[in-house]
Amino acid sequence: MEQKNDVIITQARYLASAVRKDQYPAEKKPEFVFIGRSNVGKSSLINSLTRVKNLARVSSQPGKTQTINFYELGAKLPDEEERRSFYLVDLPGYGYAKTSREKRKLWSSFIEEYLKTSEQLQFVCQLIDIRHAPMASDVEMFQWLVRTGIPVLVIATKADKIGKQAREKQVREIQKALGVPDLSVLPYSSLKNEGRSELLDVLRDSLLQ
Template structure:
């Protein structure tokens, strides 16, 4: 069956730590955030199918800026390509990051999340193999408190069997305190969950806010 949402291009655009460094051309923004080493770069590469679009590092806390990627998508039979920004935020919760650095990161991440008029929703990535940590819960609650739409994406789903995935998803919902929460299991290795995530993004891009 043909994919409803097809990524036609993906390229790194710019990095920013303050507002005057954001892209000049405004587009809808889909944001990715998660703990360091949660598999964010791998998921971005899987989602876009652009090899090494986001650099995968074995060193947690490597991403230290807000990275903007310009993505093009063809949706269903719509002849017009939909361009948007995929925004990769620095990982949170990395113990070896100094308090001063964490404070700086927190400031410019919060500034971006609260100031962007084009932000559509935030994909919060959580490792499906573990119960959400305190920093995951804190970030989720912060996003909800500030009325930012959140889609929880449970990464590394290939590490568990079907029953294990169901059990972990239930645990994530319980720990975050939202029983009816949508949690999308995703495997960057097998690309499972990719079509579902692209569909959410596609629906968002086709919505007219005017």
């Protein structure tokens, strides 16, 4: 059963899609970014976190998200009268083999531009499928974010697909592959909303800083 959380999402709506800086939302707000391999479960996690069904479109076809998608959220934080407003930012999936090299190059250039130039970026949630060891593209992305000085929270998705003991083993696999033995990894199940309270707590702490 999910814990009662003191962060209440009061509003969530799709705001904009962008491939260029001039298409980003004009109003500056804190940004929390989601990135991961194609089909890792980003859309499902966003829908789980916001509790708005189909806010982010879930597709069985990898590589479907081809733009930077901005979602505007409102949240009621404990002991605060004013509601906080911020963006969730869904980046295109990386590492999809059937995407043409030209398109991959284009995508990586506008993703890199966004990550390097956003002044409101708080941290990146990098999603990795808990059932498998991180792939080369996962490791490369993690290392690039660390080198670039962008804070990363690793979220291990699809946690309901394996048992508790297997989860612990896979978390250690992820830590080992990424080269950080004490790395904090958050298992998450969009189906059961497991990990939702913990992720909301991290968002809250960042908003209150």
